[in-house]
Amino acid sequence: MIRRIEAIGGVLLVLFLAGCSGMGPAPGDGPGRVIDNPQAIPDAIPRNAPPSRYGNPDTYEVFGETYRVMRTADGHRERGIASWYGSKFHGRRTSSGEPYDMYTMTAAHRSLPLPTWVEVRHLGNDRRIVVKVNDRGPFADNRIIDLSYAAAAKLGMLGTGTAPVEIRTVTPEGPEESVVEAANTTAPGESAPSDDPGYWLQVAAFGERQNAEQLMRELAAAGVRHPARIESGDDGLHRVRLGPLDNAEAVDDASQALKTANFDPGHVIIPD
Incomplete structure (x- = not known):
């Protein structure tokens, strides 16, 4: 019974975290003390650790999903949008049972086993950076990882609240090149000027192009005004994308337009 209660507690915390994954922290959340030199924060060190007793159910449900x-987590790699969470959750129990410490290099992910260590690259x-995934989230559309305040500062995304990222798992036996620190030529917590990688939804x-063309007509008829195109791949699939x-x-605006018109909200694509 105690184990069951503690497991439920971990899931309840996931519900709290669901609100902190939009454009940076949610209302009521925010940064902590100023980190003068975020690049001096040491990355998380991958370890051979046993799975969390309470953070790895086969499935779980949040907001009906x-x-x-x-x-x-072997070989996992994905691209998408990162957000961060801060002071509102500092000290609270994470889904793995550890207290959330906003000044350490940790993160939340919806499906990776807890714990997992991942390299996060700001595109x-x-x-x-390398962070330890010890929590569940984010549950807002179009976000793939929620970083701690310290991790967001070191990655240079506090000013923007979100960032385009690529994440991949790292292990104690992983190549040394997986932990590479770019030169810091900007103010702490800010992103360097660069070309945005561009997003698609x-x-x-x-499998049949005519079905993709039909969806294009339905999007136009429903009033979805974002530019849309069909991209046909070597795998024989015809993908309908906005962007x-x-x-x-x-x-987020394009995703909301799709939901308003009763379409699937789509998922983010960041080209290589």
């Missing part, structure tokens, strides 16, 4: 926890300024993929979209706000 069911999420499945991955059996292994705008090419900074790289994929609505659906079809290019300039930033995370534009992605």
Whole structure:
């Protein structure tokens, strides 16, 4: 019974974290003390650690959505938008049972096993950090990882609230090149000027092009005014995508337009 109660407690905390994954911290959340030199914060060190006793159910549900926890993180890599969470949750219990410390290099992910260590690369300024994933979230659309306040500062995304990132798992046996720190030529917590990688919102993929063309007509008839195109790949799939979209706000706007018109909200694509 005690184990059951503690497991439920971990899931309840996920509900709290669901509110902190928009354009940076949610209302009532925010930064802590100023970190004068975030680049001096040491990265998390990958370790051989046992799985969390309470953070790895096969599935769990938040706001009516069911999420499945991955059996292994080996070789996992994905691109998307990162956000961060801060003072509102400092000291609270994470889904793994550890207290959340906003000044350490940690993160929340919806499906990676807890704990997992990942390298996070900012696709705008090419900074790289390593964090320990010990929590669940973010649960807002179009976000793939929630970073701690310290991790967001070191990555250079506090000013923007979100960042385009690529994440990949790292292990104690991983290559040394996986932990690469870019030169810090900007003020603490700010991103270096760079070309935005550009975003696309994929609505659906079809084996038959005529089905993709039909969806394009339906989007136009429903009043979805964001530019749309069909991209046909060597794999034989025809993908309907909205874009290019300039930033995370534009992605959220396009996603909301799809939901308003009763379409799937899509998922973010950041090209290589």
